Amino acid sequence: MSEHPHTLPYPLQSADGSEPGRLVRPLLALARWVDEYAARHREDRTAAGPSIWEPIHLGVGEDGRPLRLPLIYRNMLLAGEPGAGKSVGLNNIVAHAALSADCRLWLFDGKIVELGLWRSCAERFIANDLDDAIQALLDLQSEMDSRYAVLDEQRRRKIAPSDGVEPIVVVLDELAYFAATVGTKREQEAFSVLVRDLVARGRAAGIIVIAATQRPSADIIPTSLRDLFGYRWAFRCTTDTSSDIVLGHGWAARGYSSASVAPEAKGIGFLLAEGGIPRRVKAAYLSDAEVYALADRAALHRLATGLAHHNADGQAVDDTRSRS
Ligand SMILES: Nc1ncnc2c1ncn2[C@@H]1O[C@H](COP(=O)(O)OP(=O)(O)O)[C@@H](O)[C@H]1O
Numbered sequence: 001m002s003e004h005p006h007t008l009p010y011p012l013q014s015a016d017g018s019e020p021g022r023l024v025r026p027l028l029a030l031a032r033w034v035d036e037y038a039a040r041h042r043e044d045r046t047a048a049g050p051s052i053w054e055p056i057h058l059g060v061g062e063d064g065r066p067l068r069l070p071l072i073y074r075n076m077l078l079a080g081e082p083g084a085g086k087s088v089g090l091n092n093i094v095a096h097a098a099l100s101a102d103c104r105l106w107l108f109d110g111k112i113v114e115l116g117l118w119r120s121c122a123e124r125f126i127a128n129d130l131d132d133a134i135q136a137l138l139d140l141q142s143e144m145d146s147r148y149a150v151l152d153e154q155r156r157r158k159i160a161p162s163d164g165v166e167p168i169v170v171v172l173d174e175l176a177y178f179a180a181t182v183g184t185k186r187e188q189e190a191f192s193v194l195v196r197d198l199v200a201r202g203r204a205a206g207i208i209v210i211a212a213t214q215r216p217s218a219d220i221i222p223t224s225l226r227d228l229f230g231y232r233w234a235f236r237c238t239t240d241t242s243s244d245i246v247l248g249h250g251w252a253a254r255g256y257s258s259a260s261v262a263p264e265a266k267g268i269g270f271l272l273a274e275g276g277i278p279r280r281v282k283a284a285y286l287s288d289a290e291v292y293a294l295a296d297r298a299a300l301h302r303l304a305t306g307l308a309h310h311n312a313d314g315q316a317v318d319d320t321r322s323r324s
């Protein structure tokens with residue numbers, strides 16, 4: 001018998017099972033490494049990727065220059081006929097938000113498959129259930145109210161990056177699905193009232209609403225709601241009237257109508273930003289493969305920074321609901 005116990009090649013366990021540590025130890029080392037990685041990145045979140053406080057790349061303008069807009073303290077409405085390019089436009093925003101480890105992402109997708117690719121990056125993913133959608137909006141409303149209570153206490157007007165309060169990007173793909181297609185009239189109204197409240201009051205509390213609809217009509221986008229959106233992006237519409245419903249009354253008569261966009265010109269629309277004049281913009285295109293790659297990367301990054309697992313109170317959340 002030799003003086004030293006013989007060693008088996010890593011990571012096999014010894015034949016008689018007497019050294020279970022051999023298997024467990026590498027796993028412990030791995031877990032510790034993951035913890036250290038997460039801690040390092042938690043300290044240095046923004047340095048590791050884009051930030052929601054920075055402008056977001058949306059596409060190119062007619063002058064060929066990239067168009068970047070800050071979304072913090074703003075809301076955006078995207079509308080246009082089916083197939084015009086709204087979801088592609090949305091993907092640019094969701095990608096930026098998902099990769100920004102300094103914000104949270106709440107996705108509402110009546111079709112499930114449009115924003116579904118980003119599901120693993122979302123703190124909350126609401127599919128085609130109006131009840132869930134209303135509950136989620138109520139949760140957002142109470143989050144907004146408590147943020148305002150804190151701001152009021154501190155005699156401040158809006159959140160700032162130094163607060164550590166994470167902006168919440170709320171993306172609604174197909175407003176009309178929740179506001180006019182499923183559920184009862186009362187539920188649809190409740191949904192619309194909640195959306196309006198978030199769009200009206202959410203900005204300073206860091207709640208950014210991005211809403212898309214393929215029904216640019218007065219019942220889905222009443223003037224009072226439309227006017228609350230600082231950014232409005234009208235993709236191809238069938239008539240000047242529906243283009244005006246998105247951009248604002250009178251723009252079509254002045255030559256800015258998304259009905260002038262050719263049906264085959266996918267992804268082109270007029271973007272009105274905060275009281276300027278509408279600009280013709282082509283949305284940047286992300287292929288499905290690129291979206292998959294970005295979503296995977298963002299999800300891993302969020303996992304490492306602990307964002308995907310916990311809400312601001314440190315409670316575990318799942319991706320369907322966290323009703324209390
Ligand atoms: N910016 C773009 N660049 C290139 N192709 C685009 C662009 N936007 C849309 N498309 C094409 O049009 C199709 C429909 O776009 P999508 O965003 O799904 O429309 P919508 O959401 O408005 O119904 C896309 O699958 C893509 O092939």
Ligand SMILES: [Mg+2]
Nearest residue numbers: 086087088114
């Ligand atoms: Mg779409």
